[in-house]
Every structure is written in structure tokens, then in C-alpha cells.
Amino acid sequence: MPLTGKNAGDMDHRASPPGPFPLRTRLAALAGRSLARLSRRAGRGSGSVVGGHAILAIDRSALARLAAGRETFLVSGTNGKTTTTKLVAAAVSPTGHVVTNVLGANLPSGLATALASGPRGAPAVLEVDEAWLPRVATQLGPSVMALLNLSRDQLDRNNEVRQVAQRWRQACQEASPSLVVVANADDPLVAWAASGAKRVIWVGAGLRWKADATGCPACGGQVVFAGASDSPLRLEDEPLAGWSCSECGLCRPHLDVLLDWRPGGGHSAIVVHGTRHRLSIGLPGRCNAANAAMALAAVAASGRDAEAALVAMARVRDVAGRYATVKVGRASARLLLAKNPAGWAEVFDMLSPPPAPVVVAINARTADGHDPSWLWDVPFEQLRDRFVVSTGERGLDLAVRLHYAEVPHAYVPGLHQAVEAAANNPGSRAPGGPDPGVIEVVANYTAFHQLLSMTGRRP
Amino acid sequence: MTVALVYPELLGTYGDSGNATVLVQRLRRRGQEARALTVHADQVVPATCELYVVGGGEDLPQELAAAKLRAARPLHRAVEAGSVVLAVCAGLQVLGERFAGPDGRATDGLGILDCVTERTGSPRAIGEILVQPAAEWAGQGLPVLTGFENHGAVTELGPGCRPVGRVIAGVGNHDGTVEGAVAGRVWGTYMHGPVLARNPCLADMLLSWVVGSLGPLDDTEPEALHDERARLGSLERRLGGPVQEASRWARLRRARSGQ
Incomplete structure (x- = not known):
């Protein structure tokens, strides 16, 4: 046709x-x-x-x-x-x-x-x-x-x-x-x-x-x-x-x-x-x-x-805050959305190379689905060479996933504190670099919207 | 020690492959050798593994998996030889005598567990589930189990198997009374999560059936997750979602009614 x-x-x-x-x-x-x-x-x-x-x-x-x-x-x-x-x-x-x-x-x-x-x-x-x-x-x-x-x-x-x-x-x-x-x-x-x-x-x-x-x-x-x-x-x-x-x-x-x-x-x-x-x-x-x-x-x-x-x-560069770089305290964070294993399969390639730290925020509200067991279908093992901060309302589920994936990580409940923890982690600084640069923040749906509101970018 | 992950393409919809990851990691962290063997749908399931993990899945793939496992009988032989099987949701149904196929008609299971699964038209059981394990396992130190259930059919147990325990919150096998089906070293359950990620003690109990007693592990995070889910499970089930999302009014009402 x-x-x-x-x-x-x-x-x-x-x-x-x-x-x-x-x-x-x-x-x-x-x-x-x-x-x-x-x-x-x-x-x-x-x-x-x-x-x-x-x-x-x-x-x-x-x-x-x-x-x-x-x-x-x-x-x-x-x-x-x-x-x-x-x-x-x-x-x-x-x-x-x-x-x-x-x-x-x-x-x-x-x-x-x-x-x-x-x-x-x-x-x-x-x-x-x-x-x-x-x-x-x-x-x-x-x-x-x-x-x-x-x-x-x-x-x-x-x-x-x-x-x-x-x-x-x-x-x-x-x-x-x-x-x-x-x-x-x-x-x-x-x-x-x-x-x-x-x-x-x-x-x-x-x-x-x-x-x-x-x-x-x-x-x-x-x-x-x-x-x-x-x-x-x-x-x-x-x-x-x-x-x-x-x-x-x-x-x-x-x-x-x-x-x-x-x-x-x-x-x-x-x-x-x-x-x-x-x-x-x-x-x-x-x-x-x-x-x-x-x-x-x-x-x-x-x-x-x-x-x-x-x-x-x-000309489209920003889709509802996705890929935007925002200020969180003194740190800069780039916001990425991934809400299921298929989304994550695409996100790994987008992350800046290690040792750049990554913050992952997971909620399990209605718009996210109440069951976060999909985290086990994501090959988080790929993040072993960097420091990951798990956060969000189901941050503990993610922390356990990272624990068994042998990924160096910390569980920090608050979103703001999580980004700062990633920025302050000495292991994530690039060799010779004074600061870790932009923190990659990957969040699922409602966690992403919380991040946007927190940084004053109402979706 | 080999943990076989059976047909994840067919029976792996709910992150249940994580159960194999947890089992292998918990042995390796104690310095013992362990590996996960993923058996794909076009491969033969070996009958010689020490532990088998069979996950949840959709109706049509579930029927296919059952047909394959009925034909070559690898799980029958493994169970006879004393292997441990963890079967979750569709996996539990497949190991039973009969289950409801894609169009609802009765389909032959493996007959390893003495239970029958049917569709009764009752609404799908979805949400957090908490189970108090039966005395036999509670006596060995198994605490309240937490999981997430999501199934449309109901399972009735025959005299040849026992439930995992009593349902504290959720539906479980049928009507909110009991959950799971256990016979010998075959542990069938409706709990996703994955169940072993949320319940490290259960993972160790299944492992100990194979390798005997196990030393301690740093379980700070797995135990924190277990405790969080055990604390919030009943409330979230009643609220129909996470506490943070429930309206202030709903939370107030729950608080007033003493729940």
C-alpha cells in the first residue's frame, strides 16, 4: 500500500x-x-x-x-x-x-x-x-x-x-x-x-x-x-x-x-x-x-x-520532563523514565559510562502496578561497576534485587537525599574529576512525577 | 548444586526467575558451589538437578509447559529421587492433578501434587498476601510469609498434600483460609514477589533440604524487606494499594475502625 x-x-x-x-x-x-x-x-x-x-x-x-x-x-x-x-x-x-x-x-x-x-x-x-x-x-x-x-x-x-x-x-x-x-x-x-x-x-x-x-x-x-x-x-x-x-x-x-x-x-x-x-x-x-x-x-x-x-x-527535545537535567540540591540530575523490563532494556545504553552513579527510584502505586516483582526481570547485574542508590516507596525491594545482583548500593528512602548520596559517594567520581557530574536518575512512573514536582518542574 | 529454572519463557511472567537467583546467591555467599541452569522451552529438562524452580505464567504457555513436562516426566523422576521443587502460581497448578486450560476446560497436570485447580468465576485474587506457616515449619523458625498473589483460578487440596499455612491477609488457594500445597519436598505456593526474595528464611529452608544446615548470612536488606511487607501487607490488602496512595480519609477510617 x-x-x-x-x-x-x-x-x-x-x-x-x-x-x-x-x-x-x-x-x-x-x-x-x-x-x-x-x-x-x-x-x-x-x-x-x-x-x-x-x-x-x-x-x-x-x-x-x-x-x-x-x-x-x-x-x-x-x-x-x-x-x-x-x-x-x-x-x-x-x-x-x-x-x-x-x-x-x-x-x-x-x-x-x-x-x-x-x-x-x-x-x-x-x-x-x-x-x-x-x-x-x-x-x-x-x-x-x-x-x-x-x-x-x-x-x-x-x-x-x-x-x-x-x-x-x-x-x-x-x-x-x-x-x-x-x-x-x-x-x-x-x-x-x-x-x-x-x-x-x-x-x-x-x-x-x-x-x-x-x-x-x-x-x-x-x-x-x-x-x-x-x-x-x-x-x-x-x-x-x-x-x-x-x-x-x-x-x-x-x-x-x-x-x-x-x-x-x-x-x-x-x-x-x-x-x-x-x-x-x-x-x-x-x-x-x-x-x-x-x-x-x-x-x-x-x-x-x-x-x-x-x-x-x-525539534522535540523534552517529553514531559524525560531526559531533562534538573538541579537537586547542589547536584545535577538527568531524569530518565523506565517502568518495566522492556523500558529498562533500552535505558542501560543511555546511561553515561561507569563509574557515573545511578539513582533508581521505584514506587508501586496504581499507575505503576502494585507488584514490583518485575524488578527481577531487569538485568541489574549490568550496573556492577558503579554505585547505585535505591530509593522510592519500594526502594527496599530494589535494594534486595541489587543485593543479590552484587551491585554496590545503598538504600536511601527520600528522593532528594538519594540524589545527594549518589553525588557525595567518593567511589563514583571520575578519575581526577572534582565531582561526579550529572547523576543519572531512573524512576518509574509515579516516582518520576514526584521527582518532577520536587524539582519544581510540574509535569 | 544445580538449581534448574524450568522454561522461563513459558513460566516466568512475574519475576519468578528471581527465586533461582536468590537460591544460588545464598549458597555462594556461604562459600558453597551453586549454579542456575536455565532450561529453555526447546530443551530437555534434566532429571538430575537438586532443586527446581517452576514459575508463574499465562494460560496458553502454561498448557504448553504442562504438555512438555507430562511427556518426558523429568520432574516426576527428580521428585522420586528426592529433589526439591519450588512451584509458584501457574507452576503450582501444573504440578497438580488438573488445572483450568486456556478455554477453562480441565487440563491434565503432572499429578505430583494432590490438588485440583478450577475456574469458578470468582474475581481474580490480586494483592499482597500474608501467610502464617503451619506449625511444622513455624516450629523450625519460619516466620510469617509475605508475597503478592495474582491468580484467577482456585485450588482445592486432596488428602495427599498440605497447605503452606493459614492466610492472614489475601485469598490464597480458594477463600482466604489456606495457601499453597506441599507434599514431601515439593513446595507449591501462589506467592510471587519473588517469594524467596521476600522470605529469606523460606529460601534457606528449601536449601537446607538439599545441603543440610546452613551458616548465617548478612541478611540486613532481605530481612528489612520481609519486615516491611509483613508490617504493611494486611493494610495494603484492605486499602487495595500502597499506604502512601490511600486518601487521608480512607486511612482515617481504617484507623478509627481499629484496623
């Missing part, structure tokens, strides 16, 4: 001006916006959740009505939702004429607030919680849906990642024929789910964490991955890379878009239907190059120009 030209142009993202909303929807939106504003003034966060609840309580069909007449992009997956959403939003509307949930409020309440607060008729680029995606997609009727990846996360809520894939597949099968699904072909769970859709753009975005994908989603047989698991996917290897099930033959679909990732930067590229686009983004790591590939494919699927999209995407 061509990404540009006639077919893509048929999608017509320049829709005619929509008629007025029904009275009930207008009332609901007004109430939601007011409540959200009140909540913000009272210092109780962004107010998007409480506002959204009000909207949906007054008008149960608010999501569908507020999205009517808009060109809507949905982004979902276990990791990379917020970044990919930001990249797509930047490319879809470099001037900011776009509706998006930049604060990561990705449940129906947050989506309702975003749609009620944004300009009428503007395109919507929304990240959606993976468990909610099927219901949200039914109501919003998106034109493009980007499916990034699926792996174990918040198992106390999602239970089985395979069940999420099953529900995605059903949603893809039942969606309107005009929906274009942009899917990461390198993730067997995503590929199986997306193959139910009528129109799919397959993206070779890579998959580093494979432990949730070794059982075939179709038959349970063993999925075999070609090539070394950690080696970067190169263009010349492309026909050899991929995966297939040893039992039923399910295999990676033929790619429309390919991320040609070269570590160290400089020459990475995204190949869109044979045309090579040099990739330059302001965000670190392989995973963000993969997010950019997914974003570019989604934007190109809507008929927009790929080069212009890449220029707009390159």
Missing part, C-alpha cells in the same frame, strides 16, 4: 468544518473544563482526570461527539506512547493547532478533557492506555492508529499481556475499513493483533525485550528470532532479520517502513517505501529512534510529507 499519493490522499485530513456539538456535549465540556481549572487552581494536579470524569458523567457519548469531524491519530503500546504522541503531534501541526494529551492522561477521562479543551476541528493526536484502546477506538473512530509494542507491565491490572493483544486484534478486525493501522512488525504480539486490520503499514521498529514474545500469539508455539538479539538492525541484514513461529508459520510481515538504526548517531535513517530519510532527533537512545520511525510512518500514512515531518520532529 503506498504511503503517499492517491490512496493516502483519499483519507482527507482537511475535513469540512464540523457542525455544532449537541447541547449536552457542550454542557459536559464546559463543566469538565471548569472543574479541571478549579482543580489546577487548588494545586491538585492538571485536573484532566476529574474534569474528564465530569464530562463523561454528563454525556456518556462525549468522546465520540468531541472527536467527530476531526482527523484522529491514536498511539498505544506498553512503552513509548507519550514520546511517539508528542512526535506525531509536532509533525501533524508544527504550529500547535492540534489536540493532544501531552500530560500522559491516557484513560477515557483524560482523553475527554483533551478533546474538550482543544480547538474545534483541529486534528487530535492522543495516546491511549493499551487496555482501554479497543473501547476508545470504537468511540473515536480514528483515521490512524499506531501500535508500538506489548510487554509485561502492571500485571496486577492487565493480568496477561496476551489478553491485551487478543483484544487489540478484535478491535482491529472490527474497525472501519478506512482505519490505517501502523504496527511494529518486529513485535509478534503487535503484528498478530494488527494483522486483523484491513489496512496496515508495517514498520520494522525493532524489539529489544523479547521475553514476552517467545510464545506465538496465534498458537503458543515457539517464536524464533533471527539474528543476535542486541545487534542493530541494518539495511543489508533486513531480509534475514525478523521472526517466525516454529509451529504455525506466523512470521514477520513484509516491511513498508524500516528503522535503520546505527548506535552512536549520525547515520541512522528511516526508510519509507524505499526512500531513505536521514533521521535526526533530539532524544537519546534506540527506543526513541524507534518511536520516531513509528511516528513518521503514522504521519506519512495521513498523506503528509515525510521530510517536513522529520524537521518538525527533530
Whole structure:
């Protein structure tokens, strides 16, 4: 399927001006916006959740009505939702004429607030919680849906990642024929789910964490991955890379878009239907190059120009505080988010080299999942050559993990004190250096938000 | 001493591979030789290891793992030879007589534990769990066990096995009364965490079944974690999440009602 030209142009993202909303929807939106504003003034966060609840309580069909007449992009997956959403939003509307949930409020309440607060008729680029995606997609009727990846996360809520894939597949099968699904072909769970859709753009975005994908989603047989698991996917290897099930033959679909990732930067590229686009983004790591590939494919699927999209995407440097360097007392800290084993698999490469110390903050609130046993699926043994400070509300769980991983560490309950402990640790100073420089702070979801608030950068 | 980690791709969803890490580390730290042997799904499980760790997993992989283990019977032979098995959640169900397969129908287990697991339609048991071990093990110094449970089916024990103990907080096997299934040297439990990371005494008890009595270890952090979870487990279960997240109102209400 061509990404540009006639077919893509048929999608017509320049829709005619929509008629007025029904009275009930207008009332609901007004109430939601007011409540959200009140909540913000009272210092109780962004107010998007409480506002959204009000909207949906007054008008149960608010999501569908507020999205009517808009060109809507949905982004979902276990990791990379917020970044990919930001990249797509930047490319879809470099001037900011776009509706998006930049604060990561990705449940129906947050989506309702975003749609009620944004300009009428503007395109919507929304990240959606993976468990909610099927219901949200039914109501919003998106034109493009980007499916990034699926792996174990918040198992106390999602239970089985395979069940999420099953529900995605059903949603893809039942969606309107005009929906274009942009899917990461390198993730067997995503590929199986997306193959139910009528129109799919397959993206070779890579998959580093494979432990949730070794059982075939179709038959349970063993999925075999070609090539070394950690080696970067190169263009010349492309026909050899991929995966297939040893039992039923399910295999990676033929790619429309390919991320040609070269570590160290400089020459990475995204190949869109044979045309090579040099990739330059302001965000670190392989995973963000993969997010950019997914974003570019989604934007190109809507008929927009790929080069212009890449220029707009390159300007994105800060995603809700991630990768930002902040002052904590006298120390400088770079904030990284990793909330599950797949996220951690990408973070190890981003850390500045040893002996740079690392602070890891772990909570187990509802948004994190109440069960932090996933810490044992992260190869923390890779941090043996540096000093690690464990902190957060479940910092003891992490300390025990580091204890058995033989990583030199200390458990310091307070976030602020933890960063200072890392800065003051003599073992972490670079040879000859007067101070340890920037402390790497890796936090899971709610711990990350606590860090942002603590440093005055309210998300 | 070899600790076999059985089919982590199929039975390893909840960090349960950490149990093997803990067992090996606790022996090595005492100067004894130990190694973890990861047996992948396309490999044959050897019947000659001293200790086996079987973890939790999703429905379809669980059925596949059971089929593989039924065919070659490595665990049957190992258990007959006196090996120790730690089976967690789906692992416990697989070692039983029957369990609920992907579509809910009864699927043959290994029959090593005299228990049957079925889906009854009751809500999934999710949250912190605390268990008072039975007198036999409490008498050997095993304290209250802490874990995190997450299972949709219920397990009924037959006369051939005993529960780990009495549930203090949580659901356990069925209805909040008892947890786990133990027969001989096979320890089946619904506790994730991983269970041995949270309960160092249990790790040492299983190890001592293989190597005899063990010397002391610096357990400051594992014991601190155990004590924190034992202290907060009941409250978190009732609040439905961490204490820090519960509203002031909910905490006040709990305090007033004396819980």
C-alpha cells in the first residue's frame, strides 16, 4: 500500500468544518473544563482526570461527539506512547493547532478533557492506555492508529499481556475499513493483533525485550528470532532479520517502513517505501529512534510529507520532563523514565559510562502496578561497576534485587537525599574529576512525577 | 548444586526467575558451589538437578509447559529421587492433578501434587498476601510469609498434600483460609514477589533440604524487606494499594475502625 499519493490522499485530513456539538456535549465540556481549572487552581494536579470524569458523567457519548469531524491519530503500546504522541503531534501541526494529551492522561477521562479543551476541528493526536484502546477506538473512530509494542507491565491490572493483544486484534478486525493501522512488525504480539486490520503499514521498529514474545500469539508455539538479539538492525541484514513461529508459520510481515538504526548517531535513517530519510532527533537512545520511525510512518500514512515531518520532529527535545537535567540540591540530575523490563532494556545504553552513579527510584502505586516483582526481570547485574542508590516507596525491594545482583548500593528512602548520596559517594567520581557530574536518575512512573514536582518542574 | 529454572519463557511472567537467583546467591555467599541452569522451552529438562524452580505464567504457555513436562516426566523422576521443587502460581497448578486450560476446560497436570485447580468465576485474587506457616515449619523458625498473589483460578487440596499455612491477609488457594500445597519436598505456593526474595528464611529452608544446615548470612536488606511487607501487607490488602496512595480519609477510617 503506498504511503503517499492517491490512496493516502483519499483519507482527507482537511475535513469540512464540523457542525455544532449537541447541547449536552457542550454542557459536559464546559463543566469538565471548569472543574479541571478549579482543580489546577487548588494545586491538585492538571485536573484532566476529574474534569474528564465530569464530562463523561454528563454525556456518556462525549468522546465520540468531541472527536467527530476531526482527523484522529491514536498511539498505544506498553512503552513509548507519550514520546511517539508528542512526535506525531509536532509533525501533524508544527504550529500547535492540534489536540493532544501531552500530560500522559491516557484513560477515557483524560482523553475527554483533551478533546474538550482543544480547538474545534483541529486534528487530535492522543495516546491511549493499551487496555482501554479497543473501547476508545470504537468511540473515536480514528483515521490512524499506531501500535508500538506489548510487554509485561502492571500485571496486577492487565493480568496477561496476551489478553491485551487478543483484544487489540478484535478491535482491529472490527474497525472501519478506512482505519490505517501502523504496527511494529518486529513485535509478534503487535503484528498478530494488527494483522486483523484491513489496512496496515508495517514498520520494522525493532524489539529489544523479547521475553514476552517467545510464545506465538496465534498458537503458543515457539517464536524464533533471527539474528543476535542486541545487534542493530541494518539495511543489508533486513531480509534475514525478523521472526517466525516454529509451529504455525506466523512470521514477520513484509516491511513498508524500516528503522535503520546505527548506535552512536549520525547515520541512522528511516526508510519509507524505499526512500531513505536521514533521521535526526533530539532524544537519546534506540527506543526513541524507534518511536520516531513509528511516528513518521503514522504521519506519512495521513498523506503528509515525510521530510517536513522529520524537521518538525527533530525539534522535540523534552517529553514531559524525560531526559531533562534538573538541579537537586547542589547536584545535577538527568531524569530518565523506565517502568518495566522492556523500558529498562533500552535505558542501560543511555546511561553515561561507569563509574557515573545511578539513582533508581521505584514506587508501586496504581499507575505503576502494585507488584514490583518485575524488578527481577531487569538485568541489574549490568550496573556492577558503579554505585547505585535505591530509593522510592519500594526502594527496599530494589535494594534486595541489587543485593543479590552484587551491585554496590545503598538504600536511601527520600528522593532528594538519594540524589545527594549518589553525588557525595567518593567511589563514583571520575578519575581526577572534582565531582561526579550529572547523576543519572531512573524512576518509574509515579516516582518520576514526584521527582518532577520536587524539582519544581510540574509535569 | 544445580538449581534448574524450568522454561522461563513459558513460566516466568512475574519475576519468578528471581527465586533461582536468590537460591544460588545464598549458597555462594556461604562459600558453597551453586549454579542456575536455565532450561529453555526447546530443551530437555534434566532429571538430575537438586532443586527446581517452576514459575508463574499465562494460560496458553502454561498448557504448553504442562504438555512438555507430562511427556518426558523429568520432574516426576527428580521428585522420586528426592529433589526439591519450588512451584509458584501457574507452576503450582501444573504440578497438580488438573488445572483450568486456556478455554477453562480441565487440563491434565503432572499429578505430583494432590490438588485440583478450577475456574469458578470468582474475581481474580490480586494483592499482597500474608501467610502464617503451619506449625511444622513455624516450629523450625519460619516466620510469617509475605508475597503478592495474582491468580484467577482456585485450588482445592486432596488428602495427599498440605497447605503452606493459614492466610492472614489475601485469598490464597480458594477463600482466604489456606495457601499453597506441599507434599514431601515439593513446595507449591501462589506467592510471587519473588517469594524467596521476600522470605529469606523460606529460601534457606528449601536449601537446607538439599545441603543440610546452613551458616548465617548478612541478611540486613532481605530481612528489612520481609519486615516491611509483613508490617504493611494486611493494610495494603484492605486499602487495595500502597499506604502512601490511600486518601487521608480512607486511612482515617481504617484507623478509627481499629484496623
